[in-house]
Amino acid sequence: MSTAGERVVSAPPRGPSPLASGTWRAAGMRQAVLVEPGRLELREVTVPVPGSGELLVEVQCALSCGTDLKAFRRGHPLFPMPAAFGHEFSGVVAKAGDGVEEFRAGDAVMAVPTAPCGSCFFCGRGQENLCPEAIERMVTGAYADYLLLPARVVKHNTFHKPPELSFEQAALLEPLACVVHAQAMARRSRAETVLVIGAGAFGMLHLLVLRHGGVRKIVAAGHGAQRLRWAEELGADRVIDAFREDAAREIAGLNGGHGPDLVIECTGQLAGWRDALARVRRGGRVVFFGGCAPGTVLDVDTRRMHYDNLSLLAPFHFRRSDVRAAYDLLRCGLDGAQAIINARRRLAELDEVFALLERGEALKCAVIP
């Protein structure tokens, strides 16, 4: 993660890109580290040297993520502190390790930070999203000048960035893979009415993928005038202010009074999970997409669940096939993808990024080294 002799730097100077000079050389780089909840340090560390099968990527864009915000607020089991921070990125290969044939220095690339082992119990059952190798060895440290990609990620989940795709959109690959996986699990169909609860970045990505899939009616419920406006702009057919008194009645009136066929919960809050359960129609499906804080307990009325024949789904992470599908979506042009990234800051301004997210003033912020 970081090396001996690291020191905290406030506004470190950055020399010309090693790529610009045409020769790559090992030197110092900046890397953001979450030291404790609410405290980030920009440290100067040694640029890693890629080993066999690995790639050293010069980060062009890292995106803020709801998971990062959770970790910043309260810590996160996936990121034991001190944690090199950031996991959504795109960049240019600075140096390829021995044996890498698919990529070479100067290639623009996009990747997700994990890859399954292919041989464990879960991989053997097609549940690569639960592969311990993938989760425990997640690559973090994208809020940095450089990022080292391990051989497995290079081999399975790294792609050439199409020239027509911006580095910002390319960095959406990871969150989009999560969304694609969830919607595949939900087996949504075009003829349905889908309610998305939560108008944050993940809620918006769900909207885009639902719209791209030609879903008949997409309804977004959330709060904050600005967020609801964004949801409308990004293609929700109807937007409902979840704080309004008659919100529940309005949702119950969907589908000729049956309620939504599918509800996708994206707030990661117990209130949102309860809402999702309460709003879905008889015989409908709920996708609990947003993970809650550890220890959160949800009570379910078993009568409602059984006699109303509910299907409760809680997708986590993604499989390689989801990453491929997300890549294809971006490559073929996912309308609105660029609009979700609605703030930009330099790496040295990372504190400001989280302040922006806390205030709900940005969906996703691009962090440019």
Ligand SMILES: [Zn+2]
């Ligand atoms: Zn993410």
Ligand SMILES: [Zn+2]
């Ligand atoms: Zn595995």
